[in-house]
Amino acid sequence: MMPQKLPYWLVAGVATVMLFMHAPLLVLVLFSFNDSKFSMEWKGFTGKWYERLAERQDILDGLYSSVTVGLASTLIATVLGTLMALAIARHEFRGRRMMEALLYVPIVTPEIVVGISLLIMFMAIHFPLGLGSITVAHVAFNISFVAVVVHARLQGMDRNLEEAAMILGADEITAFFRVTVPQLWPGIISGGMLAFTMSFDDYVITSFVAGTDAATLPMVIYTMVKKNIEPSINAISTVVLIATTILIFVSDRFGQEKPLKADKA
Amino acid sequence: MAGPTLRQRALRFLHDRPQLKAWALLAPGLGWLLVFFVVPLLLMFGYSFMPRNVYGGVDLGFTLENYSRFFDPLYLGIVLKTTLYAIACTALCLMFGYPVAYAIARAGRWRNFMIFLVMLPFWTSFLVRMYAMMFLMRDSGLINKTLMDLGVIETGFEMLSTPFAVLAGLIFGFLPFMVLPIYASLEKLDLSLLEAAEVLGAPPASRFFRVTLPLSMPGVVAGSLLVFIPALGSFLTSDVLGGAKEILVGNLVQNQFSSARDWPFGSAASFVMMALVLVAVSVYLRVRDAGDEMAKEAKS
Amino acid sequence: MAAGSTEPPVVEFRHVNKTFGDYKACNDISFHVAKGEFFSLLGPSGCGKTTTLRLIAGFEEPDAGGGEVLINGEVVNRKRPYERQLAMVFQNYALFPHLSIERNIAFGLEMKKTPKSEIPGRVEKAMQMVRMDPGMFARRKPAQLSGGQRQRVALARALVLEPSVLLLDEPLGALDLKLRKEMQLELKHLNKQLGTTFIFVTHDQEEALTMSDRIAVMSNARIAQLGTPAEIYECPRTPFVARFIGESNFFEGKATGRTADGHGFTVEGEGGRYDIPHHPVVAEGKRVQIAVRPEWLDVLRPEDVPADENALPGKVQEIIYLGETLHVLVKVGERTVAVAVRNEGQLTRPLGFKSGDAVAVAWKPEDCQVLEED
Incomplete structure (x- = not known):
C-alpha cells in the first residue's frame, strides 16, 4: 500500500503499543548500568554488574553450554531440515502431504509437552541426561523450523535453473552444488539462524531434559530470577539481548537479498 | 566411448527410483523426528492411561482416572482459566496488533524500521522478556516506584501474581506473532480496490470495514492461531509473573513432573492441552479453507 | 547443405508415448528433424509440444515400451540431459541469478571441461554473436538486464557450446511485439548462418509460419499435421489445423x-x-x-x-x-x-x-x- 496520512489518534495508539513492546527491555538495559543493588533509584552509571558476570563461573559455564548445544544442534537440524525440505519441494512421493503436515506438528506442540515427553522417553531408555540429551531435544524441535524456512525458499526458486544446468552438462550433483545451493544459501542461513536462536533461548524444554549436572545460560538466568532479583540479571539479559540482536542483523542481511525470481520481466 | 562411470551409474540408479531418492533425503530428519518427537509423545499418551507409581514413573495397568480427574472443579477451573486467558490474549493482541500492522503497511519509508522494531522482541529471549516484565511490575519495581513518587499511591501494590500480570506478559510475549501475518496480508492489498471503493462513494470507515478488513482476514486468522497456541501452552509466563497463584495447565503439567511426582496425571494434562491445540488448529483450517473458497468464487 | 541421404536425422521420434499418471501428454508421436533444419512444434497449451521438447532434452523419458527417441541416430531414451550434448533456451530464460553474464555463458563450457584459456574468448564470441557488447554486459548480473537482453544471454549461453541441436521453449513469449519480430528474424539468420538445427516450441502460428522450415502442428498429444509452412497453411489436413492456423x-x-x-x-x-x-x-x-x-x-x-x-x-x-x-x-x-x-x-x-x-x-x-x- 502507498504511504498515506494516518489519523493522529492512530499514530498515537500505535506509538503506545510500540512503547509497550519495547519499554520493558529498555528499562532492563538501562538499569543494568545503575549503581545500586536494591533500589530503583538511579544512583549513577556503573559497569560493575558486567564485571561481576565474568567472575561467576555458573554464568560462564552456562554460556559455554548454550553455545556448544546451539552450534551442534543448529548444524544437525540445518542439515536434516534442509534435506527434508529438498525432498518435499523437489520430489513426488507417496505420503508427501502427510510429511508436510508432520513438519508442523513440532511447531504447534507446546514446549512443555515436548520437553516432558522427551524426558519420559529418556528415562525409559536410560538415556544419559546432559548436554547430549539437550542437543538431541533441540534438534528435534528445530528440524521443522529449518525445513519450513528452506522449503519456502525452494518454492520461490525457479526449477528451470536446475534443468538449465543439466542441459549445459552438469549432472545432478554438480547442478545441486553449483546452482541449487547458491540460490538456497540465504534460506539455509536464515533457517540456521532461527534454529540457533531458538536453541540459545530455550528454557522450557532444556530444563526438563538437562538432568542435574548440565545448565545452559537460560537455566542459569532462570535460577537467578527465581532466587533473588539483582542487577547482574539485568546485565546478563542485556548481553543476551545484544547477542541476539547482532544475530538478527546478520541473518537479515542474508534474507534481504533480491527475490530469486528475477526472471519475471 | 568408455562405459558409464560409477557416479553416472549411481545417478542413473537414483533417477530411476524417485521414491527411493526422496525417502533417502527424508530418512535422517524423519528418523530423528520419529524417535525423538513422535515416539515420546506416544509414550506419554500411553502413560496417561496408566496408574501412578508413588516414586515417580508409572505402574503397569490401564485406567481412565487420570482423565476423569479433570472433572474435579479445581482442574476444570484451571483448564477453563487457561482457555480464557488464551482467548483474551488473542483478542487483545488483535486489538493492539491490527493498528500496528496497518500503520506499518502505510508507513512508507519508515516501514522497514517498524518491521525491525516488531521483529526485535520476536527474536529476543522469551525468558529475558518475561524477566523484564517482572522487573517492572514487582512490588518495588519501576511502575510502583513511579506511582509512589508521583504520589498516586502510598505504598506499592501487588501487581505480580495477578491475572493482570499474566495477561500482560502473554500479550507482551506474543504480540509480534499477531502483527507480522496481518502486516503481510495488508501489504498484499491492492490499493486500487480502495480507490474503487472511494469512487463508488464509500466513506473511509466503510472502506475499512468492507474492503480492507475482509481482505486482511487471512492474516488475522493466521495471527490469531500463532498467538492462541503458545498462549494456551504457556508455562514460563505464568511461572515468572503469576507466582503460585496463577496456575495454568502448563504449570499444572510441570508440577506433576517436579514436585507432585504424578507422571500419569501430568501426561493426561499434557494431552488435554494438546487436544485444545488440536481444536484451535482445526478451527483455523476450517476458517482458512472457507476463506480460500470465497476467494476462489470471487475470482471466477 | 550437402547432407547425404545416408546421414541419420539429427532428432527422430519413433512412436513415442509419454503419460503422467492418467494424463497422456504424447500419443504415438513420430517425426524426424534433418540437420540444419528450423523445426517448430506448434499447438495450443496442453497439446503436448512442451513435453515433446522435454523428451528431446531428456528431462522426461518415454514410457516403458513407449517408442524411441533418437539423437544423431542413437537411441537416447535412457540418457540424462547432461549426456545428450544439446542446448536449450527456456521460456523464462533460466539464467543463473547468482552468476554474472559471463559466468552464465561460461557455465556450459566449464561443465564440458573446456580448457580454461579458451573460455574467455569463446564467451566473448558468443556475446558478439547475439549482438551484446561484452565490455558493457559481461560483469552484470541477470537481474540488471532487460527482458530482451536476458533473452540474448540465454541464447549465447546455449550457442557457445556449438550444439548440433538447439531447443527453444517459447523463448519469445515474454517479449513485446517489436522485439519479438526482431528476434524472429535474428533467430532465423542464426539458424542458417551456424547450420545448427533449431527445434522451436511455440503457440503462436504466425511465429511458426515466419520462422520454420517445417512445422509439426500438435493437438491432444498427437501430431495433427507435419509439413512446410505452405503445406500447413494451404493444405490443412483437419478442421483443427485449418482453424488453428489462419x-x-x-x-x-x-x-x-x-x-x-x-x-x-x-x-x-x-x-x-x-x-x-x-x-x-x-x-x-x-x-x-x-x-x-x-x-x-x-x-x-x-x-x-x-x-x-x-x-x-x-x-x-x-x-x-x-x-x-x-x-x-x-x-x-x-x-x-x-x-x-x-x-x-x-x-x-x-x-x-x-x-x-x-x-x-x-x-x-x-x-x-x-x-x-x-
Missing part, C-alpha cells in the same frame, strides 16, 4: 456424385451445390467437410460468377475495413462466410455492393481443402 470458412455437405471430369466430387451442402477435388477420404454418399481461406473466396454479383467456379448465393451482412484488406461477411444459409477482398482504395474504387445486397460467394474447386476428421 482463418478458414467451413462448409459441410454430402458427396452426391462425381464431377464431369470424373476426378472430383459434387457435394450437396447447406447453401447449395459445389464441386470439390479428388480426395482419398471422400466417397459417394459420405459426409464431407471442406475449408476455404477467406482470401481464396470471391464475392461477386450472382450473374458475374465464372462458369468453372463454385458459387453459393448469400446476402452481404457486414463489410469490415482492415486496411490492406476488407472482410466481407456474407450470410450463406445459416452460416456467416468471411471473404477477404483486396482493398483497392475505397475512396477511389469502392466495392460494388453494400450490406443487404444479394451476392454469390465463389471459389475455384481446387482452392478448397477437403478435411479429414480430427
